Structure formats: C-alpha cells, structure tokens
Amino acid sequence: MIKITASLLGVFCSLCAYSQNTAIIAHRGFWNCQEGGYSENSIASLKSAQRHGFWGSEFDVHITADNVLIVTHDHDVEGLPIATTQWKELKKHLLPNLERRPTLEKYLRQGKKHPETMLVLEFKKQASQEREDAMVDKAFALLKKYQMFRPDRVLFISFSRHICERIAREAPEFCNQYLNGDLTPAQLKELGINGMDYSRKVLTSHPEYISQAKELGLSTNVWTVNKKEEAEYFISLGIGAITTNDPLMVQALCN
Numbered sequence: 001m002i003k004i005t006a007s008l009l010g011v012f013c014s015l016c017a018y019s020q021n022t023a024i025i026a027h028r029g030f031w032n033c034q035e036g037g038y039s040e041n042s043i044a045s046l047k048s049a050q051r052h053g054f055w056g057s058e059f060d061v062h063i064t065a066d067n068v069l070i071v072t073h074d075h076d077v078e079g080l081p082i083a084t085t086q087w088k089e090l091k092k093h094l095l096p097n098l099e100r101r102p103t104l105e106k107y108l109r110q111g112k113k114h115p116e117t118m119l120v121l122e123f124k125k126q127a128s129q130e131r132e133d134a135m136v137d138k139a140f141a142l143l144k145k146y147q148m149f150r151p152d153r154v155l156f157i158s159f160s161r162h163i164c165e166r167i168a169r170e171a172p173e174f175c176n177q178y179l180n181g182d183l184t185p186a187q188l189k190e191l192g193i194n195g196m197d198y199s200r201k202v203l204t205s206h207p208e209y210i211s212q213a214k215e216l217g218l219s220t221n222v223w224t225v226n227k228k229e230e231a232e233y234f235i236s237l238g239i240g241a242i243t244t245n246d247p248l249m250v251q252a253l254c255n
Contacts, residue, residue: 022234023055023241024250025120027224028073030054032245037097041071043110044097049117054247056118056155057111061104063126063135064090069104069142075124077101083127104139108146115153120243122179123158132163140171151175157197157221168192175219185213197221197243200230210237228253 029045030036036048041059049057060073068087075082078093091100111119121139126132143149155175156167161183167176168191177195178188181202188196196213203209203222213220223243225231231242231250244250 022239022250022254024247024254025056025058025118025221025241025243026052026054026247027058027243027245029057029059030247037095037099039095039097039099041073041101042095042097042099043102043106044099046107046110049247050114052247052251054117054251055241056120058120058122058157058243059107060122060124061135061139062124063131063138067134067138069135069138071102071104071107073124083131105142108142108148111153112146112148118152119148119154121154121156123156123160123163125158125160125163129162132160133166136163136166155195157195161191164193165191168194177219177221179223185209185216185218188213188218189216193218195219195221197223197241199223200225200234203234203237203239204230207237210234210239214238214240225250 026049028040030048030052031038031040031045033048037044039045046057059071061069062072062082063069064082064087065084066086077090080090094100123135126135143154148154151174157177157179158164159179164176164178167174175195176193177197178193179197181198185196196218200222210220220240221243222234222239225234225242225244226246228249231253234242235253242250
C-alpha cells in the first residue's frame with residue numbers, strides 16, 4: 001500500500017472534490033461516435049476520450065476462467081460466460097469496430113500515454129468474494145507494473161460492497177466509489193468508502209445525498225446521464241462528476 005504523505009493526501013482530497021466545475025467521465029470511453037468505433041470499452045473509445053480531453057474515461061473489468069483480466073461490460077461474450085470461459089475462446093469474438101476486446105494490460109498501456117485522463121476502473125461483481133479478490137489482486141499488480149497504481153491516475157468504482165470495503169482498507173488513498181445506491185453517505189463514511197457514484201434515478205429520489213456526501217468529504221458522481229435537462233439538474237446540485245454516453249453535450253453545459 002502507498003504510504004499517505006501530506007502531498008499525496010492533497011492529491012486525494014483534490015480528486016475527491018474534483019474541482020469547482022463538474023468533471024466529465026466518458027461512459028465506457030467515448031464510444032458513441034465514428035472515431036470511437038461505436039464500440040464500448042474499446043481501445044478506440046479510450047483514445048477518443050483522451051483526444052477530446054474529458055476528465056475521465058470509465059471502463060469495466062472482468063476476470064476469465066484462466067485469470068485474465070479483460071475490459072468488457074456484460075458477464076458473457078456472445079453467450080459465453082466470462083467467469084467459466086478461457087481467454088483463448090473469448091478473444092475470438094470481436095467488437096463492432098473489429099477490435100479484439102482488450103485485456104486490462106493492453107488498456108493500461110494506452111491509458112499510460114495520456115496521464116491527463118483519469119482511468120475510472122469498474123470492478124464487476126463476481127460469483128464469490130474469492131474471485132473478486134483474485135480480480136483485484138491482479139489489477140493492482142498490473143497497475144503497479146505500469147507505474148499507474150496512483151490516485152492521480154486511477155479511480156475505482158464497483159457495485160460490490162466487498163470490493164469497495166477492501167479498497168477502503170488496503171488502498172485508502174484512492175478515490176473509491178460505491179455504485180449500488182443502497183447505502184446513505186453516512187453509511188459509506190462509516191465503512192471507510194470515500195465516494196458515491198449512484199444512478200440518476202437514486203439521486204433524483206435522494207438529491208440530499210449529494211450535499212450530505214460533500215459535507216462528509218466524499219466524492220460524488222452520477223451515472224448514466226444522457227439528457228440535457230438531467231445534466232443541468234445535477235450540475236445545479238453541485239455534483240462532482242457526471243458519467244455520460246454524450247460527453248460532448250455535458251462538456252458544452254460545463255463550459
């Protein structure tokens with residue numbers, strides 16, 4: 001674990017607060033355009049997010065039966081369950097832009113080229129805590145291999161409370177946002193989880209969570225906001241970041 005120095009704590013605090021302006025996170029990369037290849041979680045979508053200068057690019061990580069970490073959203077690839085299928089079989093199935101689904105290692109190699117773009121890494125829930133731990137272990141090792149195990153380069157998110165609690169214990173210097181929406185900001189704070197990334201539906205029902213989280217020093221994020229009026233609403237509430245499939249729309253509102 002990285003030792004938390006005063007300077008590193010300053011980096012952590014700035015990330016949790018983002019800035020006075022709402023940060024823009026491209027959901028699964030900036031994929032919904034020609035340069036992104038209309039392919040979620042692709043290298044092309046990451047490059048597109050980097051070129052446009054969005055604050056962050058979000059992506060999803062799974063672990064295969066043979067312990068390869070791959071970047072993809074669903075728990076299966078064309079009907080093949082990722083958790084019980086080897087990578088050599090999964091890699092035969094290409095993305096819409098004819099890219100192979102990237103391994104996390106390949107994704108990090110591209111991510112490292114643009115340190116100005118935060119990598120928002122979502123650990124996908126797995127069938128057991130043991131498999132979640134294996135996934136986190138391998139991801140941490142790869143981040144360290146590429147000198148990217150740094151809170152100014154990577155932000156972690158997950159629907160798994162187990163994963164978020166583990167990160168809170170072992171890597172508290174990182175922004176670590178829980179996605180599931182079933183815990184109040186005070187409950188997150190009590191667990192040591194320092195961030196909240198809740199759906200637009202949850203935060204529309206509980207707008208007070210945003211101010212409560214900020215008062216507790218938690219980072220705030222909302223997913224997935226694709227309508228102008230919803231983006232305007234969350235910006236007006238002082239949300240720290242918006243995760244969106246239309247980052248150009250949100251960028252225009254924030255400028």
